[in-house]
Structure formats: structure tokens, C-alpha cells
Amino acid sequence: MISVRESIRDAIAEEMRTDPNVFLIGEEVGEYQGAYKVSQGLLDEFGPKRIIDTPITEAGFTGLAVGAAMNGLKPIVEFMTWNFAMQAIDHIINSAAKTHYMSGGKINVPIVFRGPNGIASRVAAQHSQDFSSWYSHIPGLKVVAPYDSTDAKLLMKSAIQDPNPVVFLEHELLYNDRFILSKDEKKIEIGKAKIYQEGKDISIVSFSRGLNLAIKASETLKDLNISSEIINLRSLKPLDKESIKNSVKKTGRIIIVEEGWKEYGVGAEIISIVTEEIFDFLDAEPIRISGQDVPLPYAENLERNAMPLLNEVIQKAKEICYYNDKN
Amino acid sequence: MSTSIEEHKEIINLLGGGKKLTARLKVLSNENINEKTVYSWVRQGIPDKWKVAVSRCLLEDNINITNYKNLLPPGLHIDNLFSANNSIKIFSSSKVLKTDETILQNIMNKEQLLKLYEMMINIRRFEEKVGQFYSMGLIGGFCHLYIGQEGVISGIEMLANPSDCFITGYRCHAHMVTRGEPMLNIFSELLGNSAGCSKGKGGSMHMFREENNFFGGHGIVGAQVPIGTGIAFANKYKNKQSITFTFFGDGAVNQGQVYEAFNMAALWQLPIIYIIENNQYGMGTSVERASAMNELFRRGESFGIKGYEVDGMDPLSIYGNLKQICEKIREKPEPILIEAKTYRYRGHSMSDPGKYRTREEVQETRENRDPIERVRALLISKKYLTEENIKDIDKKAKENVAKAAELAREKEMPDNSELYEDVYRDLDI
Numbered sequence: 119m120i121s122v123r124e125s126i127r128d129a130i131a132e133e134m135r136t137d138p139n140v141f142l143i144g145e146e147v148g149e150y151q152g153a154y155k156v157s158q159g160l161l162d163e164f165g166p167k168r169i170i171d172t173p174i175t176e177a178g179f180t181g182l183a184v185g186a187a188m189n190g191l192k193p194i195v196e197f198m199t200w201n202f203a204m205q206a207i208d209h210i211i212n213s214a215a216k217t218h219y220m221s222g223g224k225i226n227v228p229i230v231f232r233g234p235n236g237i238a239s240r241v242a243a244q245h246s247q248d249f250s251s252w253y254s255h256i257p258g259l260k261v262v263a264p265y266d267s268t269d270a271k272l273l274m275k276s277a278i279q280d281p282n283p284v285v286f287l288e289h290e291l292l293y294n295d296r297f298i299l300s301k302d303e304k305k306i307e308i309g310k311a312k313i314y315q316e317g318k319d320i321s322i323v324s325f326s327r328g329l330n331l332a333i334k335a336s337e338t339l340k341d342l343n344i345s346s347e348i349i350n351l352r353s354l355k356p357l358d359k360e361s362i363k364n365s366v367k368k369t370g371r372i373i374i375v376e377e378g379w380k381e382y383g384v385g386a387e388i389i390s391i392v393t394e395e396i397f398d399f400l401d402a403e404p405i406r407i408s409g410q411d412v413p414l415p416y417a418e419n420l421e422r423n424a425m426p427l428l429n430e431v432i433q434k435a436k437e438i439c440y441y442n443d444k445n
Numbered sequence: 446m447s448t449s450i451e452e453h454k455e456i457i458n459l460l461g462g463g464k465k466l467t468a469r470l471k472v473l474s475n476e477n478i479n480e481k482t483v484y485s486w487v488r489q490g491i492p493d494k495w496k497v498a499v500s501r502c503l504l505e506d507n508i509n510i511t512n513y514k515n516l517l518p519p520g521l522h523i524d525n526l527f528s529a530n531n532s533i534k535i536f537s538s539s540k541v542l543k544t545d546e547t548i549l550q551n552i553m554n555k556e557q558l559l560k561l562y563e564m565m566i567n568i569r570r571f572e573e574k575v576g577q578f579y580s581m582g583l584i585g586g587f588c589h590l591y592i593g594q595e596g597v598i599s600g601i602e603m604l605a606n607p608s609d610c611f612i613t614g615y616r617c618h619a620h621m622v623t624r625g626e627p628m629l630n631i632f633s634e635l636l637g638n639s640a641g642c643s644k645g646k647g648g649s650m651h652m653f654r655e656e657n658n659f660f661g662g663h664g665i666v667g668a669q670v671p672i673g674t675g676i677a678f679a680n681k682y683k684n685k686q687s688i689t690f691t692f693f694g695d696g697a698v699n700q701g702q703v704y705e706a707f708n709m710a711a712l713w714q715l716p717i718i719y720i721i722e723n724n725q726y727g728m729g730t731s732v733e734r735a736s737a738m739n740e741l742f743r744r745g746e747s748f749g750i751k752g753y754e755v756d757g758m759d760p761l762s763i764y765g766n767l768k769q770i771c772e773k774i775r776e777k778p779e780p781i782l783i784e785a786k787t788y789r790y791r792g793h794s795m796s797d798p799g800k801y802r803t804r805e806e807v808q809e810t811r812e813n814r815d816p817i818e819r820v821r822a823l824l825i826s827k828k829y830l831t832e833e834n835i836k837d838i839d840k841k842a843k844e845n846v847a848k849a850a851e852l853a854r855e856k857e858m859p860d861n862s863e864l865y866e867d868v869y870r871d872l873d874i
Binding site: 141167172173175177178179180181182183184185186187188189190191208209212213217218219220221222223224225226228257258260279280281282 | 610612641642643644645646647651653654655660661662663664665668670671672673674675676677678679680682683701702705706708709712866867868869870871872
């Protein structure tokens, strides 16, 4: 068993050992060992030339890293949290994502932007937000969101090796979770989802920490004789449409679980694809279980109610499977 | 009127003599200055580095500082001093570089002068043709011409090493020309056709020539400054001796990210030269209306970045002054800030109404400070070339430009399939 946190660190270390052009840059990544301890021990192994503490200057160091990537290096940029990346979003989108296209393929930007994303714990609205749909909207970016340790390690290695900018969305509340590293999987291709659990009655699609809800819901549903197929998206852009569609063709029902806001969200995109492309296979209306459309509040009960809830997933699943409680 | 030494002597006396002044300066500056040094100022005058601190002492003693015309260092106005309440330690090493005319006239040999002249005339003829194409409706969108500013990039190109790196904002056609991109490809890009240097996907503001270390062509004002800093960072990381020339305008200097970049460049002593091409107007807003402190060459002082103002209309001055600076940076990397005072004759872009300045101002600059005229006159006065030779060169430049322009017009539009190409780099490349 290994934590998600250590898996990310191990992937970075392995890639840094292989490729001298890979370096980590961000606030407190070195001497402090990472605000969330993801970079623990890396300074000792690789030294300050490659594990670079920056001033608090997101726009500046993100732009700097993009420039370094254009000039042959492979930066891994840590945002202390993705909330702070809004200071730097111009460089992620206008400088990193678009330059390959605008230069007619001359200049590529091999860079990884990473850090904790999504709902954290009791830190209120400015420090708690899911940016999945924001970045997945942008052509030129690849976006991945790992759930378990295998995802974290192998997706990070693929992200670093990728010649394009990759947005790597970690989850603070998953860092400590420990999982067994898969022995079968040696590489995860960006753009491919994983069928986490096979089933026949309903497809539950999620990513990152949303998987926890999907898995728990499926256990309850199993007791009710409803068989859930769980899809761990892993990549949000490119999105593995085929895996989603194949699953829905089999089950005829889909629920998407995400922490982000419902409006214009990841769930909205997936439901659009399903209804546009395989409408005839649907046996019931597609469902989104999302965060509430409010800035995340601080109070414990309000915060809990702003998040997608397990009961909602179970209730909605039962409804679209026409499950009758009186049975 | 007293000489500056007499004046300085009087000031030192007013402040209680050398011993007292030394003690005060130690406190103010936190530097260990010794008494002998301060005594020597009575004979030699107060050096620039200490003028601000001494001025502060006068202010503290309620002595009218405006009586002492020779005290404030060049470029520092009394108002700056008052507002610099807590920033007593402005021991500026920034300065305006003025080089003796005879030195400038002999700074380049015949071959160099000729090359410089051809470079500038090529840019001008190229941009004139671009302007013409734009008026004919052949070029879409935004289009920013470099006419008037040729001396800046050309002066720098004359001293750059092949491994040096360049990056600029959207006014980038000239940089593409001097970096060696065939004009056909630049015209084609402007026309949006398949032979364009960015395959017709970038247009006027997004051009790159990676084989000669030109990293674009960036459309977001100021964004190229951190990116350029990253290019310099990579050079230092890879132990390359390259200098990164990062160009931006007087408009961009008020973007916050410029100072984020300055800070890191100074912190990590990166080999970079920031060049503010101060053409006096950010779109239609003059420097005076946009910048509270408009000696832009001093904008790096709080990071310890030395800044120099150079006459950007004089490529010889650019060349001479920057050559010395570059030699130092190659030995010991550090960031340097250059403010090249220049002028664009045309509008900000092609849709400029031109209401924010007078025709006379433009005319005056054209007549008296034109960089191409300056070098042409020098070539003739040195008898390196005759009027006839010059005419031949001009004619040739015009013909080359016209030929490339016409060829570009014959090129096909990009294939529709190009729409989906180059969004991502393939994994196996």
C-alpha cells in the first residue's frame, strides 16, 4: 500500500532520474518539502538546481516555466493549490496551450502544471474549488485527474513525458489515502478511462475524489440488486468518449458524479455526448450529481451540503433504475 | 552660479561636516562608509551613489533642497525624493548613457556599417509593403508596424552571438526579418496562406523562428517578459553562454508580471537583457499619462537591476553601449534593463486614428532622428559609399521585398485539413 502523495513524488523522482531536463518549480517545494509534502525528500536527492523554491509569484514563475519549456526544458510547476493558479491562468492558456498551434507546430511546450484541486476541508470559497471544467475547455491542454495511487503514479509519468502542456489535478483529501499499486498496469495513456468495476444496470462515471462516492453508492446499490459499472475517467481532456459510450450502450443509464458546479460542468459535457451520439441507447434520463451552485461555505454543515452527497447518488440511481422501495 | 564641487562642499558644511555626515549616512544606508571617503567629497564632489542619501539629510534638516541644483542625481526629480519616504536606499547605478559622437562614428568598420544599413532598410521596405498590403485589404486583423524603430533591433543584431535568444511582443515582423526568416514566409503568414511561417495560423503577432532562437511574437502585453526570463533560465540551467534579449514596450512596463520576472531574474542572476522599446505611446496613451515614474530605465532598481537609457534612434549607440554590457554579462550573468528611447512613425496598429500626437511631432522625429538617415549620412561622410551606391542598395532592397511580396500572393490558402493540425504535438516526435 502506498499513499497518493508518495506515488506522485515517486513518479516525479523516477522521471527526474531519467531526464536531466525535468525540474520542479513552485512555492515551498524545496526546503519546506512542499506545502502538502508531495515533494518530500526531492531537494535532498536532486539539489536546489532542479527543485526550485520560488517567491510567491504565480504569474511570474508560470510564465518563466513556460519559457523554459519552449527552450528545451521539461518543467513541473507546482501550484500550492489550483486556486492560486488563477493568478497565472493567462500563461497556462495563452502562452502554454496555444503556442504550438499558433506557431504552426514549430514551438511545443512540454510542461506539467500540478497541485491540489477541488474541495478541500473548511477553508471556504477562495481555497476550495474544482477547476476540472475550466481547463478541460481549452484546446491545446491535456487534463488528467487521478483517483488512486496507480493513477497518480502512472499518469504523472505520462504527463512528464508528454510533449504538450498537461494540467494535473490532484486532490488534497486523497493525498493520504493508501492504495495497492497495480502490478498489471505499467503505463497509463492520457485520454484513456478505466473501467473500475464492471456492471450491467447503470454506469456511474466519475473522477478524482468523486470515485469514492461512486464506489460507496455501488455497494449499497448492489444490496438492492442493482449492478453498477463504475468508470474512472482518469483523463478529462482528451475525454475517453468510447469507454463512456460503450458502457452506456450496455447499461442504458448514466450518472455522473463530480465536485464541480453543475452548470457548464464535466457532467454537462458527458451527458451532451451521450445524448447527441447514442440517444437511442438511453433507457432513462441521464443524471448529474454535482457540487451546489454556491461559493463553498465554511460552516461544517453548509460545506457538507454544498458537496455532492452519497444519498443523492443512491437515490437518483434507484429512481432511474425504477427501483421501488416497497419491493 | 556655483560649481557642483563648491555646492557639495557647502552642503557638507550645512550638515555639520564630514564626521557628522558619515555617522548619519551609516545609519541611513546601513553601509559601512568611512569618514575619509566623506571628507574626500569636499574636494571631489558627492558621488551619484550617495546623492539621494545626502538629499534626505537636507530634507530632514528642513533645508531647501531646490537651492542645490547639482545635488540630485541625473533623472531624479525632487518630487520623487519626497515621495520616496522610506526608500532612502535608492543608491541607483542606473544612468543615461550618452556616448561621444566621434566614438560612435568610429564604432563600426565599413562592412559592419553596411550590414547595419542593409538590415534597417530591409525592415523599412518590408514594413512599408506590409502597410500597403493592409490598405489593400489583403491582411486581416491587427497589424503593428516597426517603422521608425529599426535602429533598436538592428543595433542589437550587430552584436548578438548566434546562440543568443530573442523574444518580443506583437510588433514582431522586424525581429523575424533580422533573425533570418525568408520574407516570403513572413508575407505569406500575414496573408494567411500555406507558406506562412506559422502555416497561416498565427498571423501578424505570432511568428517564431526557433532555429535562430527567436521565440516569438506574443500577443498578450507583457507576457513575453516572464517567458523570456524562462528562456534565460533554461540557458543558465544548461550552462549555455547565451544572452536572452527580451523586448517589450512602454505600455507593457506597467504590467505586474514584468516585476515578478525582474525579481526572479535578479534573485537567480539570469543572463538576460530586458529592452524597453519606449516609442513614447502605448497605443494612444503617452508615457506621461501612463507611468507615475517615467524614467523607465530605473524600473528595475528595487531589484538591484542596473538600468540604462540609450538613444534608440541611434543604432550605433545601441550597439556600442550594449556590446560592453553583453561582454560583462557573458562573463558573469545578471539581468540588465535597457530603455531604448525610440519612436514609431506609423500608428500603434493600422487602425490608429492618430489623434493623440501632432503631425509635427512625427515629422520632426523623422527629419532629425531617423536611424536609417543617420547611418546613411555616416556611410557617405566616411566615403564608404556614394549616393549612387546607396540608391542601388535601396533599389535592391525594394526589389527583394516586392519579389517576396508578389510570390507570397501566389501561394495557396492553407488546406482545410490544417484546421485540426498542430493543436497537440504527437507523442513520438
